[in-house]
Amino acid sequence: GVVVVAQDVTAETEMRAAQQQLFESEKFASIGRLAAGVAHEVNNPLMGINGLATVLLEDEAVAGEGREMIALIQRESRRAAKVTRDLLSFVRADDDRRADVDLDDVAREVAELRAVPQRAAGVTMVLDLAGDLPPTRASRAQLVQVLINLVTNAEDAVEGRERREIRIATWRTKHCVALRVDDSGAGIPEEVRPRLVEPFFTTKSPGKGTGLGLSLSFAITERHGGTLRASDAPGGGARFVLELPLSQGSGVRGQGSAAIG
Template sequence: MSALRQHLLLFATIALALIVLGVGVVLGRLRQRLMRSEHERRRAADELNRRLSELFSLQELSYVLSDSLELDRIVEQVVRYAVRFLDAQGALLALVGEGPNDPLQVAAAEGTLAPLRGQTIQGDDTGLVARSTGREHLELIRKSGGAGEAGPGAEPTMIAKGIQAAAAAAVPLRSHGTVIGTLIITDPREGVFVPEDIRLLSTLATHAAVVIANARFFEMVRRAKEQWETAFDALSEGIAVVDDEGRVRRSNRSLAALLGAPLPNVVGTPLGEALLGKPNALHELLAATRRGERPAPLVARSDRLRRTVRVNAARIPGAATEQSIVVMVEDVTEQQALETQLVQSEKLAAVGQLVSGVAHELNNPLTSIVGLSEFLLEQKELGKKDRGHLQVIHEQAERAGRIVRNLLTFARKGSAERVPVDLNDVIRRTLSLTAYDLKLKDITVERELSGALPDVFGDRHGLQQVVLNLLTNAAHAVAENPRERPRQITVSTWFDGQVHLRVADTGPGISDEVAQSVFTPFFTTKEPGKGTGPTPCDPR
């Protein structure tokens, strides 16, 4: 029994030891599995944290980039965030030019690549920047200068002329299938690019390419808009875009200047009322234009602006609404005055020919009268009374002859020859022509003509026209003077190294507003038929 008990006890001990050993093995395996699971969990947690960090970083960059459409600000932010994300020592962003042969422009650079900021890189440069724009995918340069790992003695990589790096990554920026630039990152943390860096860099480049392409498109539209607005405002004619009610939706500066209002105040106003003072002044013109017709320009006198305007209208091709019409307003006041002057010149030319013919016809009988009166005055048997009458006849015939000769001189056509001219003689002859008209208007003329006046070199007929215009204007100015105010014109000449002519009158003078336009050709304040203003002539 004791032996059996000992065997049973030994068997139990062995069984217990086996059980303990099995439990230990199971516990050991279980512990290994738990440790492996904890490691995988930590690795998964680290990966998740890294992905979340990348996501938050990209989200932060998205907010920054979406805040502006300025290209310079965008490229600076992309480079700055690239250095921050990858903990790199340098980064740059180069953009492709608009033309096929344009060099690359380094738009932004940070860190060790900062010296390249603002520089241009030619397409035939052997560095990584120029080379990467011809690649389809990201190019990675490790410390060895190739795709595989190598020893520490490898040569650095050329980024651009004069700039090198031990490790670099270049990713082309593509938008709509076209390379618009390249993003270069050099010398990341620990000296190598890990797969997570490559993934983040690719995502950053994709996002940056879209934003940069949008910024470039916006810049192109902005420049085109500025060029259009510059051309729009540079036109001397007034331009306005009007709606279906005839209200101005857009205007250039010339129209605002014509209307005498600030440019913002012109927008929204009825064009017909602002231009011609009548709400429906342009109704027929705009209505015909909306129907697709090509109406004749409207020429009208604006009492409000004291100008004559010509208005043209046309539909805008491809406009959003059929009612959009562009209206061109031209100030034709001077043009009409010129046309009137041309018509008047033709009339004067005809009158000049008539006067010339009449003067020649009058000259013959006047010559006979002067000759016969001189012959009779030589007769000794004439009485004193008859001699006095004949003397009057002779003097008046001589005076009439002088008037006829002045008319012939004034009406004679001739080329504008520059010859020595006695200005005082021109003044005397012109005063002789106007003496009768001035006498009828009770206007006296004072002459202050210098006796030491040298001849001037100019066109005699042009100078006579100038003096006649000045005398005529002065006569018009003093003709309306009240009785207590004298009607006097003073013509004076003097020489102080230059020959001066001055025609002064006792009229009401010229207001400051009118004085600004006194030398404008054909400008006048007179009623129609009383003058067209100063004619553009060069009396030198």
């Protein structure tokens, strides 16, 4: 007789993919716990170093080169502390409380937060907001963090250029709300774009960035079921487009614009 053995290859492939995904998820969770522990242990002495440096700088007897060195210690300890905070934000969903969020409000908040440093750097921020956008279901704090990362990245890109302009626009489509950040910098080389999601990848000079800002922004966007894409802006510079799903029950609404800077 003939024995026929049938095997569902598709089901087996899907099972292996699910097992691999579970393995990757558990591995990432383990890395997250390790990173959180390391960040905590490193952050405690950094707080002590920063505190002692602050006390020394308050002493008027400390002057000259010694004072400059203490100020440098303070700046570097604060920079190291920021790296640990960024690392913690990357490996865990801080402040993940979801509510209906208006992207226009997020854009206005970030514009206000960055107004003073932008004026000092001669940067003009232009807002072209849809006005009365339907909401997206999200953590407002995390969306503010995403946009701050995109805007500060744009500020670095336009530094030293004759034209220093950043434009933020919002609009809606059938299924999502969208936000765009354009800058008048040199743009992002095409070969670099796939690496923007990598933690600690940066093209900035040493001490300028941690390489976590954009990777964190991509991770937050993905957690919210959205997309974040990088491309060239018309006329030069970089463009980042953020798209997020509409909150359930959102309706159709209107348009307006403003400029800051």
